Amino acid sequence: MLISVRDLVKRYGNLVALDHFSLDVREGEILGLLGPNGSGKTTAINCILSLLRYDKGTVEIFGRPMAPDAYESKRDIGVVPQNVAVFNELTVEENIDYFCGMYVEDRAVRRGLVQEAVEFVGLADFRRFYPRKLSGGMLRRLNIACGIAHKPKLIIMDEPTVGVDPQSRNSVLEGIRKLNEHGATVVYTSHYMEEVEQLCTRIVIMDKGRTLATGTKDELKAMINRGETITVEIYALQDEDVERIRQLPNVASVEYDDNRLTVRYANGQHNLLTLLDFLKSRDLSFEKVYSERPTLNDVFLEITGRQLRD
Amino acid sequence: MAMHVFSYRLKCLLRDKESVFWTLAFPVLLATMFHFAFGHLMTGEPAFEPIPVAVADGAAYQSNFALRQMLEAVSADGENQLLRLTVVDREQAERMLAAGEVVGVILPGEGSDTGDATSVSLMVTQSGIRQSILKALLDEYLHSYATVSSIAAANPVALFGLIGELGARESYTQQVSFSDVLPDSSIGYFYALLAMTCLYGGFWGMRNTNDLQADQSPQGARRSLAPTHKMAVVLCDWAAALVVSFGEVLAVLAYLAFALKVQFGSQVGYVLLTCAAGCLAGVSVGTLIGTMVRKSEGLKVGILVGVNNLMCFFAGLMFVKMKDIIARNAPVLSYINPAALISDAFYSLYVFDNHRRFFTNIAILCVLSAAMCLVSFMQLRGERYASL
Numbered sequence: 001m002l003i004s005v006r007d008l009v010k011r012y013g014n015l016v017a018l019d020h021f022s023l024d025v026r027e028g029e030i031l032g033l034l035g036p037n038g039s040g041k042t043t044a045i046n047c048i049l050s051l052l053r054y055d056k057g058t059v060e061i062f063g064r065p066m067a068p069d070a071y072e073s074k075r076d077i078g079v080v081p082q083n084v085a086v087f088n089e090l091t092v093e094e095n096i097d098y099f100c101g102m103y104v105e106d107r108a109v110r111r112g113l114v115q116e117a118v119e120f121v122g123l124a125d126f127r128r129f130y131p132r133k134l135s136g137g138m139l140r141r142l143n144i145a146c147g148i149a150h151k152p153k154l155i156i157m158d159e160p161t162v163g164v165d166p167q168s169r170n171s172v173l174e175g176i177r178k179l180n181e182h183g184a185t186v187v188y189t190s191h192y193m194e195e196v197e198q199l200c201t202r203i204v205i206m207d208k209g210r211t212l213a214t215g216t217k218d219e220l221k222a223m224i225n226r227g228e229t230i231t232v233e234i235y236a237l238q239d240e241d242v243e244r245i246r247q248l249p250n251v252a253s254v255e256y257d258d259n260r261l262t263v264r265y266a267n268g269q270h271n272l273l274t275l276l277d278f279l280k281s282r283d284l285s286f287e288k289v290y291s292e293r294p295t296l297n298d299v300f301l302e303i304t305g306r307q308l309r310d
Numbered sequence: 311m312a313m314h315v316f317s318y319r320l321k322c323l324l325r326d327k328e329s330v331f332w333t334l335a336f337p338v339l340l341a342t343m344f345h346f347a348f349g350h351l352m353t354g355e356p357a358f359e360p361i362p363v364a365v366a367d368g369a370a371y372q373s374n375f376a377l378r379q380m381l382e383a384v385s386a387d388g389e390n391q392l393l394r395l396t397v398v399d400r401e402q403a404e405r406m407l408a409a410g411e412v413v414g415v416i417l418p419g420e421g422s423d424t425g426d427a428t429s430v431s432l433m434v435t436q437s438g439i440r441q442s443i444l445k446a447l448l449d450e451y452l453h454s455y456a457t458v459s460s461i462a463a464a465n466p467v468a469l470f471g472l473i474g475e476l477g478a479r480e481s482y483t484q485q486v487s488f489s490d491v492l493p494d495s496s497i498g499y500f501y502a503l504l505a506m507t508c509l510y511g512g513f514w515g516m517r518n519t520n521d522l523q524a525d526q527s528p529q530g531a532r533r534s535l536a537p538t539h540k541m542a543v544v545l546c547d548w549a550a551a552l553v554v555s556f557g558e559v560l561a562v563l564a565y566l567a568f569a570l571k572v573q574f575g576s577q578v579g580y581v582l583l584t585c586a587a588g589c590l591a592g593v594s595v596g597t598l599i600g601t602m603v604r605k606s607e608g609l610k611v612g613i614l615v616g617v618n619n620l621m622c623f624f625a626g627l628m629f630v631k632m633k634d635i636i637a638r639n640a641p642v643l644s645y646i647n648p649a650a651l652i653s654d655a656f657y658s659l660y661v662f663d664n665h666r667r668f669f670t671n672i673a674i675l676c677v678l679s680a681a682m683c684l685v686s687f688m689q690l691r692g693e694r695y696a697s698l
């Protein structure tokens with residue numbers, strides 16, 4: 001276990017930001033910490049990193065208790081904080097070199113690492129730029145480069161892609177996957193479920209300072225009693241047909257409204273095929289068909305009764 | 311690693327153009343204003359008023375030929391007239407001093423150490439430039455007299471030539487300006503200005519604390535996560551602030567010396583030492599406030615500006631009498647006030663011959679700074695924070 005958190009309690013006055021929060025991070029995984037804004041992700045990360053004082057609980061990293069002076073452990077951790085933490089007086093390259101230099105002493109080695117990091121975040125053309133001259137998304141990417149340039153064993157990223165444009169975001173996510181393939185274990189917090197679903201090998205859903213559910217995305221989706229949702233644009237469907245569709249295997253619910261048929265399934269296979277076969281057999285013509293897999297939002301909705309994103 | 315952190319810190323601070331501008335521009339602007347305000351004093355024109363002095367008449371004065379000759383020489387009419395001498399009895403002299411008609415009373419035959427007929431002492435009621443000149447004059451006289459005596463004892467023949475030289479009219483006036491400064495009053499303002507520039511080091515100390523504490527800035531949080539020992543980072547930052555602050559004081563000093571032609575006399579080394587100790591104190595004050603006040607940056611800067619100004623005020627940098635008021639009513643304050651210590655170090659440099667008082671000031675400055683740093687560093691060392 002690379003990180004082992006047990007029963008963290010963190011209070012801000014009367015507000016309980018972490019309520020017996022526990023977490024295990026296994027070597028080699030990309031762990032996603034998914035939760036809506038204010039659910040305590042950042043607080044959890046800062047407690048794990050010994051930046052924040054907490055009221056109760058224990059944190060171990062690399063099997064050693066984490067503390068402000070656990071420098072040996074810190075050497076192997078890379079952090080991309082939620083708030084961009086770069087110096088406005090240093091250029092892109094200097095910023096990366098500065099932070100990298102706190103981990104890697106050898107200048108020659110460092111030069112290579114800095115170049116790699118610059119390319120990694122796609123800022124090669126902006127090496128000599130000062131942070132003030134960068135767009136919000138570029139700043140975020142610089143922030144990422146500063147956190148990972150020294151090739152840490154464990155990378156902790158707190159919402160690293162907020163404000164990054166979709167194209168750069170994809171390349172960043174791709175990069176994180178590469179870092180992971182090269183052996184880095186990643187903890188990734190986000191409130192974007194798509195991102196977490198796309199990237200993470202294991203997901204922890206948290207809300208109100210508590211862990212709600214843990215597992216791979218498939219495991220999580222299996223936890224709720226829901227399979228795909230199929231939507232068909234179809235005209236003049238008879239009530240009788242709607243009733244028959246309701247009788248098909250695995251169907252949980254059927255709605256027909258405004259020439260739009262929505263069929264929700266519990267789990268099961270070949271649901272789309274069965275439905276299309278049925279429509280064909282009834283000689284019903286239709287326009288478009290959509291099939292949606294359940295999302296983590298559905299999981300969150302099911303557990304909390306609220307949407308992940310407000 | 312330390313060099314890495316230090317050199318980047320230096321870069322950060324030096325490229326903080328706004329801070330560099332303000333901490334430099336303000337002293338330079340003020341110096342330029344002083345220059346035009348006191349311009350006539352620095353061009354060496356005889357804007358100098360002879361200093362009114364009384365001598366207590368009596369057997370001691372009449373028998374002290376060397377003293378009489380010297381005093382008469384420097385109070386003779388002419389370009390080099392230094393004193394306006396009144397020879398009266400002692401009571402009358404003291405009345406004149408009390409009434410402010412004279413700046414000091416020279417008491418022949420009274421001396422702290424010797425007590426012999428050739429000794430002389432000075433009575434003043436205030437400290438100031440004119441009093442300092444008087445003191446320097448008498449010290450110089452005593453010094454020359456001691457030289458004469460020892461030569462006389464060793465080689466009586468050589469005495470004849472020397473007495474002629476000492477008795478020469480300009481001899482003493484030249485001696486007074488021996489440190490190639492006629493200590494004019496404007497120099498005091500420039501010393502005050504330097505003290506203030508030293509205290510501006512506080513801005514750098516404060517900026518450091520901002521970038522070191524996890525609950526003050528994202529940069530502070532980020533650097534708290536690095537594997538470099540936090541104390542090492544604190545010390546590197548601190549050293550960089552000190553270097554920048556001292557560099558700025560040197561720049562202001564150079565501007566005063568080369569552009570405005572302010573004369574710092576033969577004690578340049580000591581002036582530099584005072585600047586260094588001053589910067590140390592300045593940076594420490596900023597560091598202390600930055601660690602103790604955990605509020606917005608604007609508030610912290612405001613508090614620092616307020617504290618600096620208050621210290622300068624109590625040190626008499628804005629209103630000269632304040633220094634005496636503090637010395638009389640709250641003497642402790644002048645020992646714990648860095649501004650007072652810096653300005654007093656400068657002051658004692660050109661008033662006193664020996665450097666005892668000067669080094670006392672420097673020592674207290676260093677001890678104070680060390681105490682402030684100790685308290686701040688303990689705080690900055692970096693435990694977990696209650697809230698970020």
Ligand SMILES: Nc1ncnc2c1ncn2[C@@H]1O[C@H](COP(=O)(O)OP(=O)(O)O)[C@@H](O)[C@H]1O
Nearest residue numbers: 012017036037038039040041042043044697698
């Ligand atoms: N410094 C603080 N003081 C008081 N409350 C805070 C502080 N920081 C965070 N909180 C509260 O703690 C909860 C968790 O916040 P946070 O960890 O930032 O959530 P997330 O990162 O998931 O968005 C929120 O309700 C937030 O308002």
Ligand SMILES: [Mg+2]
Nearest residue numbers: 041042082159
């Ligand atoms: Mg957060």
